[in-house]
Ligand SMILES: Nc1ncnc2c1ncn2[C@@H]1O[C@H](COP(=O)(O)OP(=O)(O)O)[C@@H](O)[C@H]1O
């Protein structure tokens with residue numbers, strides 16, 4: 001193929017060709033990075049929802065809650081698609097640390113919850129927590145303390161080798177024995193009074209500890225409203241441990257409490273006659289989260305609920321939600337934002353294609369005489385077209401491939417790069433308080449790759465085609481005598 | 484060398500060829516009905532003042548331009564085109580004819596500056612054969628190119644870029660390129676026009692030698708009466724017609 005041979009000769013030692021390749025590379029890498037980050041963000045958001053909310057949730061609008069769920073849990077567990085169910089309670093509360101702050105109380109059964117949500121992954125072992133806090137020992141400055149402990153937390157918790165806590169360990173964290181140990185360790189001067197107070201355990205989001213809002217072993221006063229009344233009730237808790245979900249909102253707002261303790265505090269859900277156990281809802285985990293989208297399974301679960309002798313009032317007001325239903329509009333908004341960002345960045349590829357176009361126009365002007373000579377030697381217009389097309393397409397393809405490589409490397413290394421830039425400039429570019437996540441999530445799907453290279457290839461082709469057609473349409477006689 | 488009688492074997496018969504250029508709605512007639520026969524193996528010199536239309540005629544014969552009227556009947560050995568009017572074959576066929584039956588030598592040499600001398604000489608074969616065919620013939624084609632370069636005295640310069648050759652050397656390379664596909668007719672438009680008399684003389688001798696050894700016909704446009712005298716036949720162009 002002499003067209004390619006001549007075409008490559010034209011590109012040899014040509015700085016404009018190199019510049020065009022670099023431009024295309026940047027265009028592709030940028031688009032890929034943007035799509036990769038947005039896609040990763042969406043995926044991570046969805047994953048976070050599933051990890052903390054489980055796959056399906058039954059709630060009720062009845063004021064006393066979901067009562068008489070024993071039979072329902074048995075029946076649901078008997079379904080092959082269901083892994084486990086876990087009842088939960090929840091309440092808004094205020095805690096005092098200097099001033100009053102809002103928080104969210106999540107009552108759970110540590111054993112069941114461990115099998116329904118990713119609680120085992122989130123819970124931090126006492127030894128791990130000690131190491132994390134030790135990293136900030138002696139640091140007076142809050143910023144320094146926060147940086148040191150957060151970095152240590154990432155190093156310890158976010159490694160693939162870490163095994164999640166097992167269900168005994170999670171039960172242990174809420175146990176009386178453990179509470180006592182913690183109490184005695186951190187309150188040595190009033191050590192003997194533990195039995196008198198019998199503080200309940202709360203496991204707090206790690207953000208509370210790294211931002212020094214609370215400390216391990218601290219006694220916390222919680223205020224909340226008794227359900228169905230306007231009565232303010234107060235409970236005393238001791239911080240026995242911490243968890244980290246990676247969702248900033250959760251890690252800085254939620255306290256975990258044992259269901260039994262929560263009931264004692266609220267002392268409200270006596271429930272109707274014959275039902276001693278009432279909850280705010282029931283979480284269900286499935287063998288595969290995609291089953292939550294299957295109408296057959298949803299139907300089956302509805303039937304199970306109907307046949308499970310739930311308290312009448314609870315049943316009439318119940319509703320079933322999937323993990324997708326929570327934060328649905330937020331997820332949609334992020335999805336739309338992804339496409340808008342992608343579109344805007346694609347415009348960059350039009351710009352880089354213009355560079356190819358310009359470069360090719362220059363080559364065509366310079367090589368017009370060559371085109372005439374080749375035609376006199378028997379080349380057809382389409383051969384001339386090919387020569388210049390190959391010029392542009394080669395640049396597009398080489399630039400695109402380099403862009404793919406650069407984009408992949410950048411996406412892989414984005415967190416170290418971010419940390420490096422932050423440490424250099426002192427500015428936090430990806431603020432977890434803004435993005436809800438403590439690392440930049442990325443995802444590299446096949447479709448993302450295709451979408452990133454498509455504009456570069458399409459516009460690159462167009463940019464090559466126009467000058468190539470121009471060259472091929474030249475009159476050979478005029479071209480030959482072109483100087 | 485002497486003015487022997489032209490061999491009777493025809494390769495081209497040009498009949499009533501006209502060409503007019505259109506400039507601002509006005510037509511400017513340049514060729515006004517040319518009749519010309521070109522015979523196998525001859526050197527035909529076309530003489531005439533600048534601007535009479537010699538290059539225009541050569542471009543028409545070379546199928547680089549479209550005549551306004553008239554015919555160029557091919558009478559050569561290629562069976563595919565024998566007896567056809569080359570003015571009315573399609574563009575694709577014109578390209579094939581230029582590649583396989585014709586050779587061009589221009590006043591300004593017209594070598595591709597990005598290719599070496601040898602690659603320039605090989606160009607007609609690159610255009611003629613597909614990639615795989617070219618590769619399979621690669622060895623013999625390179626041998627042929629080297630042989631031709633030796634004939635024109637450029638063996639030492641074959642890996643040079645054309646920009647590093649003198650004018651005479653460039654024209655030798657261009658002649659080697661024109662002859663590569665063994666054309667029946669080589670069209671030379673003032674090949675010595677850019678060269679000093681001595682170098683021009685040498686180029687002319689080379690063409691005569693090659694004409695004898697290859698048997699290709701040459702049409703030589705020149706305004707040098709001395710050089711034209713040594714051609715087998717001369718025609719003079721005056722005002723768009725042969726005198
Ligand atoms: N593309 C063109 N458009 C208009 N006139 C042309 C064109 N090419 C050549 N001519 C005119 O045709 C005439 C013959 O030109 P040419 O064949 O180059 O002469 P020669 O080669 O004999 O010097 C000149 O008067 C020239 O101005």
Ligand SMILES: [Mg+2]
Nearest residue numbers: 537538539672
């Ligand atoms: Mg001329």
